[in-house]
Amino acid sequence: MAMAREKIAQAKRDAVDVRLATLAAPTGADWITATRAAAVARLRAMGMPGRRDEYWKYTRADALMQNEAPEAEVFDHDESPVFGEVDRLKIVFVDGVFDAAASDDLALEGVRIEMLSDVAALDIHWAKNLYGVLEEAGQTPVDRPLAALNTGFAEAGVVIHVTGKPSKPVSLIYIHKSTTSDAILHHLVKVESGAELTLLENGPAAARLNKVMEVDIADNGAFHHVRAQGRDHQRRAVAHIFARLGSESTFKSFSLTVNGALTRNECVIEMLGDNSFAHVAGAAMGDGADNPFHHDDTVFVTHVGRDCESRQVYKNVLRNGATGVFQGKILVKQGAQKTDGYQISQALMLDGDSQFLAKPELEIYADDVICSHGSTSGAIDEEALFYLRSRGVPVGPATDLLTLAFLAEAVQEIENPVLAAEIGDRLEGWLTRRRS
Amino acid sequence: MLNIKDLRVELEDEDKKILKGVNLDIEAGSVHAIMGPNGSGKSTLSYVLSGRAGYRVTGGTATLDGVNLLDLDPEERAAMGMFLAFQYPVEIPGVGNMTFLRTAVNSQRKQRGEDEMSAGDFLKLIRAKAKTLKIDADMLKRPVNVGFSGGEKKRNEILQMAMLEPKMCILDETDSGLDVDAMKLVSEGVNALRDKGRSFLVITHYQRLLDHIKPDVVHIMANGRIIKSGGPELAIEVENNGYADLLSEVA
Ligand SMILES: Nc1ncnc2c1ncn2[C@@H]1O[C@H](COP(=O)(O)OP(=O)(O)O)[C@@H](O)[C@H]1O
Ligand SMILES: [Mg+2]
Numbered sequence: 002m003a004m005a006r007e008k009i010a011q012a013k014r015d016a017v018d019v020r021l022a023t024l025a026a027p028t029g030a031d032w033i034t035a036t037r038a039a040a041v042a043r044l045r046a047m048g049m050p051g052r053r054d055e056y057w058k059y060t061r062a063d064a065l066m067q068n069e070a071p072e073a074e075v076f077d078h079d080e081s082p083v084f085g086e087v088d089r090l091k092i093v094f095v096d097g098v099f100d101a102a103a104s105d106d107l108a109l110e111g112v113r114i115e116m117l118s119d120v121a122a123l124d125i126h127w128a129k130n131l132y133g134v135l136e137e138a139g140q141t142p143v144d145r146p147l148a149a150l151n152t153g154f155a156e157a158g159v160v161i162h163v164t165g166k167p168s169k170p171v172s173l174i175y176i177h178k179s180t181t182s183d184a185i186l187h188h189l190v191k192v193e194s195g196a197e198l199t200l201l202e203n204g205p206a207a208a209r210l211n212k213v214m215e216v217d218i219a220d221n222g223a224f225h226h227v228r229a230q231g232r233d234h235q236r237r238a239v240a241h242i243f244a245r246l247g248s249e250s251t252f253k254s255f256s257l258t259v260n261g262a263l264t265r266n267e268c269v270i271e272m273l274g275d276n277s278f279a280h281v282a283g284a285a286m287g288d289g290a291d292n293p294f295h296h297d298d299t300v301f302v303t304h305v306g307r308d309c310e311s312r313q314v315y316k317n318v319l320r321n322g323a324t325g326v327f328q329g330k331i332l333v334k335q336g337a338q339k340t341d342g343y344q345i346s347q348a349l350m351l352d353g354d355s356q357f358l359a360k361p362e363l364e365i366y367a368d369d370v371i372c373s374h375g376s377t378s379g380a381i382d383e384e385a386l387f388y389l390r391s392r393g394v395p396v397g398p399a400t401d402l403l404t405l406a407f408l409a410e411a412v413q414e415i416e417n418p419v420l421a422a423e424i425g426d427r428l429e430g431w432l433t434r435r436r437s
Numbered sequence: 438m439l440n441i442k443d444l445r446v447e448l449e450d451e452d453k454k455i456l457k458g459v460n461l462d463i464e465a466g467s468v469h470a471i472m473g474p475n476g477s478g479k480s481t482l483s484y485v486l487s488g489r490a491g492y493r494v495t496g497g498t499a500t501l502d503g504v505n506l507l508d509l510d511p512e513e514r515a516a517m518g519m520f521l522a523f524q525y526p527v528e529i530p531g532v533g534n535m536t537f538l539r540t541a542v543n544s545q546r547k548q549r550g551e552d553e554m555s556a557g558d559f560l561k562l563i564r565a566k567a568k569t570l571k572i573d574a575d576m577l578k579r580p581v582n583v584g585f586s587g588g589e590k591k592r593n594e595i596l597q598m599a600m601l602e603p604k605m606c607i608l609d610e611t612d613s614g615l616d617v618d619a620m621k622l623v624s625e626g627v628n629a630l631r632d633k634g635r636s637f638l639v640i641t642h643y644q645r646l647l648d649h650i651k652p653d654v655v656h657i658m659a660n661g662r663i664i665k666s667g668g669p670e671l672a673i674e675v676e677n678n679g680y681a682d683l684l685s686e687v688a
Contacts, residue, residue, distance in 0.1 A: 050478060383490070388527035388581075389537070391487050392597060393515035393545035406531025406580075 007234050013048025020049065020066050020150065021314075027156040029121035036133045040152035043137065047144040053303040056143055059358040060297045062167050064263055065147060070183035070209035073235035073262070080430060082174070083229045083257075089172035091115075092159060095185020096207045111165025114196060117158035117187060128160050135215040135243035139269040143301065148267070148283050149417055151213040155187030163196040163222070171224075175204030177233055182207035186368045188214040192222035196246075199417065200224070205231025210238040218275060220247040226254040227260035229427060230264060234292035237263040248274030248306065255415045257424050258285040258296050259431050265297040272337075275306040282314040282414035284325045284424070286431050289355065294319075297326035298346070304337035304367075305318040309315055311341070316411040317348040318333060318404055319355035327376065332361040344374035349381065349407045351400075401432040438636045439486075439605050440461040444497035446478075446485050455481045457661035458497065466633035471640045472679050473658035473674060480524055482658075483607045487516050501605055515541075516548035520603035522533050522594040522625045524610045524640075529581040531536030534593070537581045538563060538600055545601060556558075565569055566599045587614035590668040595626040606630070607638045612646040644676035657683055 015340060026037055050062035064071050092114070093103040099116055107114040118338055120128045133152040147311050160172060173188075182209035196219075206212070230238065238261065244252050258264050271278045279302060289296030302311045315324030327346035348357030359376040381403055390397035408428055415421040439461070446456035457620045463469050471479055485492050486499055488511035499506045506514055529537065543553040554562075561684075567577060570592045582590050591611050598606055608627070612620055627637065627650050639650055647669065654672040656663045657680070665671065665683055675683070 262569075383530075384527050385529045385657075387489050387531065388523070389509060389541070390511035391489075391515055391521055392541035392601065393512050393548065394540055395508065395512045395544060395548070398540065398544065400537075402532055403529070406529065409531040 016049035044149040073208035076233040096182035111161040111167040133366040158187040163198040172201040175206035177205040194219040197223040202204035202228035205233035213241040216244040223251040227259040256283040289322035294323040300329040313344040315346040320351035327359040332363040335366040340370040342372035348378035470652040518604035526590040588619040
């Protein structure tokens, strides 16, 4: 037994060597060099995700940890980019590299935006207290080796200091150009007391993307996040969000995923202060007909403070052998009284070939809490479908209408109606394209 | 308008015969009523005519203006003018009532090769029709039938009928669960639609509804067949004596 265990651990460490073989640590000031070295040490200690790891039971990490990015074609389509109608400050990354010429001026009242590469060269900067810090804290109680890898090697990313209420969202646009690009992005967001930011992200980014975002929200701060992961069929991505919330603060994050050979979205939230809100939601649509589709939402919400509300709302629409995964946990620590925790994960199977694997978990150490969770997977409601058809709506549009209705609970988590409408259009577009 | 000849239907999943040779002819502009004990096959008849899955037609025909209904998809039947007010209207969470109705109206128009109704015209029309049925703006906004009371659901069925202006309207126990006032509203809604080009098949247990919606012909259905047809007086006979006499008459 012990020997078998040691063998598995060794294989996980060997996988780290394979991945790191051609990676060079970026240069920077002493503090970040030390932080990166510590992250690499963390990674070596835990090893890469293994086939026996409970946390990777439903998703194979091979493509995410092999030395080179598996090739991914650049998907050529004529759909206009999402958020096109939204007034926003655009920051463009091409295959994971900042494209200053394509980006807007980074000056915006209420927020200071810098590049991680610039910040890394400075000795005195608040980012020192955030870079890799929430990631490291998020390694307990579950290992997240790909996030440690990111902290160890990320060169690019944005560092956003929110001190007021900027007049428009900051929008990160990820363009995928090279079929072999391997991007590592690490963003930092610090929302000061009473400040508020809306952050948008869209685009496929690269053939392979490893992204970490650390978000620190002070008391009374608010952070709204809407992301649309690009339509490229063969892209692979692992993204981690680590968020820490002060009192009376708000964290809201919505992710839209359409297509993609492999997407693992982890969201790790620690609600430290009292009276805060953390809402995370996602809508994923996958069709496995011509390309594989594997989508994984892994969420871990820890309630430390009192009177906090957390919601996890995840919806998957799957067809032709697509796979959806949900691993969601609500951990309520001792003292986190009056916690209101809600978690729902649901899959709509448009045919019999697809699969949805869900692992909802509650772990509660406080006695005065309300927590509910549920997970379902099923086909279109035949009664509702017939009702619509009997009113003259043909089977295709009727199915689409019911599919959008199924996704509505997740989309409704987007507070801004303009952004919600943008996302709704994408969902509808995906369905309409598949109908003809 | 609607012609049904020797229609025989059984369940798809079970070896169970439900309709055992139904004959029915409904002329344009007329109102027919079907009464009959529970389980006699009235809802099954209405479902088979509107194209619900789960039934196997083993014999007979059903045509609407000469077109074989049984070959058509439910949406095609609807676009031709077939409408069923459901005994149990279906709840559709996440789909707004208004969106549902606009989609339905425009889907039918599209299938018939007509222009879609503009958002403005639609709104004007639905507001007017909703008002006569005492359906408020909130009910139009809410998801289809979700959280509606029994009476609200039935009124919502009539609203759909009024918006879609079908030529063959089947009402399956639209009166059950309605209080006196709601029954009056619904009947007025139906009567407002009476027209020489439009026919009704009203399925009910009670004479009460037929006091408001005066039928031309009343049929009694039992055990998968129409066992007796007659004038409005037949409904009164049922009301007074129940079905027992009629059943023994044919037995
Ligand atoms: N889907 C079904 N599964 C099983 N039995 C059914 C189904 N639909 C109808 N039946 C049976 O067929 C008979 C007729 O039902 P129905 O048409 O609902 O009668 P009615 O509307 O006259 O009360 C009943 O015995 C009923 O139980
Ligand atoms: Mg019935």
